[in-house]
Amino acid sequence: MCFIIVVAGLAYLWQYGWPGAPAQGTNPDAMSRMVGLTDPVTNRLADRFTDANDDLVADAPSDPAALLNPDTLVFSYVAVEQAEEYRDRWQPLVDHLQTALGRPVAYLLVRDPMEQLAAIRDGRLHIAGLNTGAVPLAVNQAGFVPVCKLPSADGTGRYHMVFVVPADSPLEGPTNLRGRELTLTNPNSNSGFKAPLVLLWSDFGLRPGRDFDFRMSGSHEHSIEGISNGTYEAAAVADDLVSQAVKAGTLTEDTYRVIYKSEPFPTAALGYAHNIDPALAEQIHKALLEFNWAGTPMDGTVAPVGHTQFIPADYKDDWSLIRRIDDAGGKKYEITGG
Structure with a gap:
């Protein structure tokens, strides 16, 4: 699986608007650059650190x-x-x-x-x-x-990024987002911004602005609320926050469906x-x-x-x-x- 990273989140907001507003005039090539179509790198511990046990974490200094x-x-x-x-x-x-x-x-x-x-x-x-x-x-x-x-x-210390839709939505999976609108949260969010754009591009060949439209809600809570009241077609959110919303009573299980669940994130x-x-x-x-x-x-x-x-x-x-x-x-x- 090939993964890519979202960068330039602030530039994204400057170009594509504020929370709650749909993106207008999106340039697919510009968005692809922001999603991180750049040369891959191999990050590793800085040279000043040692890692004798290969756990990828710096050892305590010997001095x-x-x-x-x-x-x-x-x-x-x-x-x-x-x-x-x-x-x-x-x-x-x-x-x-x-x-x-x-x-x-x-x-x-x-x-x-x-x-x-x-x-x-x-x-x-x-x-x-x-x-x-x-x-x-x-x-x-x-x-x-x-x-x-x-x-x-x-209780695992892990969560997933999920695509949620209103319960009566015709959407059944990520490929159905073609020609639709996906609600993201904000550029600082892994599950609400980076992960959904990365996975839609790398796993399903869907480019933002070319294959689907998008808007920014500003937060996971706003995205979940928009799904609950039918304002949004689909939203990318963290599944643990969906569970919390259900327990809090701000979202009921008969008002939404999950059409995609990512690999776990810590x-x-x-x-x-x-x-x-x-x-x-x-x-x-x-x-x-x-x-x-x-x-x-x-x-x-x-x-x-x-x-x-x-x-x-x-x-x-x-x-x-x-x-x-x-x-x-x-x-x-x-x-x-x-």
Whole structure:
């Protein structure tokens, strides 16, 4: 299977409009370039790292002088504009880490993903949570060591991209999207933007703007709502969010159908910097996997109700599909800014 990567998401929005609006005057060749028809690359760990056990993750430095054992550890979860909200939401984990590790843990407010990655690379951020797509870049260029994933609705720590349609839709599969309109979420989304465009092109030969039209809803929630009320013909969304919408009662099972389900993608990951002192790193690893947020404000907000512990991560296997997409699309891992 040949995969390609979506790039230039902001340019896409500038050219094709804002959330909720159908794309107009789409140039198929321009869109194909944005979908990533570029020369493939082979990303690997930066030369300054070693990987003796071939797990594709950087080993701890052999030079004791290069190891970090700070009196105060620093943590942050996924860089977002509303960084203060995430700081408050993840306070139970910070409290747990402080108790388990016997030292203060500060929360780093970061609003830009590159700023967060640069902080890991430069030794200013020791424990972090990263979204799915950022993990391979963090591993290869910042020395991030994934430990665990957020649990999904089925408890596996994986989710799928699905195409959903209204229950009475005549569409039966991806090829039926020819001549139709597909609703995407936003260019920063793997399952709501990158994966659907990649898979429609590589597996079904469908080019956006040539074979199907599209619009941007702005979020998975808006896309799901549009399917529920019949506003949208088809939408690409994450299946765990569909399950959450059903449980919340905002979507009922008699109002939609799934016409396509992708290979699994991993959820967001938590881990630490590779140059943390090995003894401390082992404590962090144990503390993350032992943390149970039942009964805290995190319960039902960071993962589906009923799932209150992280799932162990295997970077080599779990992020295989993400790496293949990035490599085939010519996405060279680089940390810019910061």
